[in-house]
Amino acid sequence: MTDTPARYGGDPIRTEVLGYGGQSITERDKKAAAEALEGDYITRGPTVEAFEERVADVVGVEHAIATTSGTTALHLAGRAAGFDEGDEVITTPLTFASTAHTATYTGADPVFADIERERRTLDPEAVREQITEDTAGLLPMHYGGHPANIKGLLDVADDHDLTVIWDACHGFGGTWNGERLGAQRDMSIFSFHPVKNITTGEGGMVVTDDDDTAERLRRLRSFDMDYDPDGHEDEPWYQVVQGKGYNYNVTDMQAALGLAQLDRLDEFKNRRDEIIYHYDNALADVPGLRTPPTAENSDPFYHLYAVEIRDGFGCDRTEFVNAMHDENIGVQVHYVPLHHHPFFQDKYGYEKGDFPVSEDVYDGLVSLPLFPEMDETDVRNVVEAVKRIRQYHKQ
C-alpha cells in the first residue's frame, strides 16, 4: 500500500466501510427482547416500569419517564415546563434540531445564544445577553457527552427564575462533580437511538426529581388521560381526557432490551474510554488537528469523539471528510448550526454569521468513529487514515 490517500489515487486503508457509530447487541440482548414478546404486555407494561426504575436509580433521581425517542422526551418536557406561545427559550445553535423543537413544538420561540469555545456548549454570559421578560427557560445540551457549564447556567436560571431542561441525549451514564449527568434540575433528557450510549432501537427518557412534573409527564405521554377520575368510581370504563396529550408509549420489548443494555453500561463506557485514550495519544501531535476538550471534575460517558480540522492541517474540513470516506471510514459532522437551516431562518429571522463561536467551531468539526464494537484494527485504521491525509497535504 502506498502512502497516497485513496482520494488522490492510492488504495483505501480498508475495504469494508467503518461507520461512525452503531449499536452493540449480544445474544443475551436479543433473548431479553424476544422473551418480552411472551409476556402479557407487548405495549407499555411492567418491563417499561422496571426500565424506568433502573434508569432513575442509575441517574440518582426520583422519576424516569420512558418515551418513544429523545425528540418526544424533549416535547413532553417542554409541555410539562409550561412553555407556550409568547415564551422564549434559550438554546445552543450547535445541536440537533430536536433540542430547539422543545420550544417550537409548544409554540414558544427558540432563541439562540452562542457557545463557549472550549466546551462547545451554551455560554452562560451569552445567555444573559438574550434574556428578556419573555424568557421562560433554558435548553442546554451536553455536546458529545461533555458536560455543559452546569454551574454557570444554573446561576443564570436562578437569577431569572427559569426552568432548565438539559438535553443529555449524548451523555447517559456520565458523571459531573460527583453527580450523574442528568441529575440536575429541572429535567434531563436521554436518547436511546442506536448510536447513543445504550439503545432500545428508538427510545428516550425524561428524568426529574419533581413529583408533580413526573405526574404531568406520565399523563401527557399517554393521551393526557386520567384513567381513574374522581366521581366515577362505579364506572370502571370512564376515562377523562384532560388536554392535548400524545401516544408516546414505549413497548415492553424495547424496555427489555434497555434493561439488558443497562447491564452492559460499564462495559460500554470502558470500551469507549479505551478508544478515546488511543485516539488522544495517537492524534495529540498531529499539526492542525484539535482533539476534543477534557472535562474537569467529571467522568463523562462520551458519545462522540469530535476533532477540529484547523489551519495547519493542510486541507479544510470538507476535503478531510471526503478523503476519510474514500478510505472507507465513516465520519460525520455534529452539527450544521441550527441558524443555518431554512426553518430557523425563515420563521425566526436568523442568519449565517449570527453566532461566530459556533460557526468557527463548526467549520472544523468532524466526529471520528466511536462505538464499542470497534476492534483494534478499526481504531488503528482511523488513526492511519487521519495521518495519511495530513501527510499528503503537508507536502
Ligand SMILES: Cc1ncc(COP(=O)(O)O)c(C=O)c1O
Ligand atoms: C443532542 C440531541 N438531542 C436530541 C436528539 C433526538 O433524539 P432521538 O433521535 O432519540 O429523537 C438527538 C439525536 O440525535 C441529539 O443528538
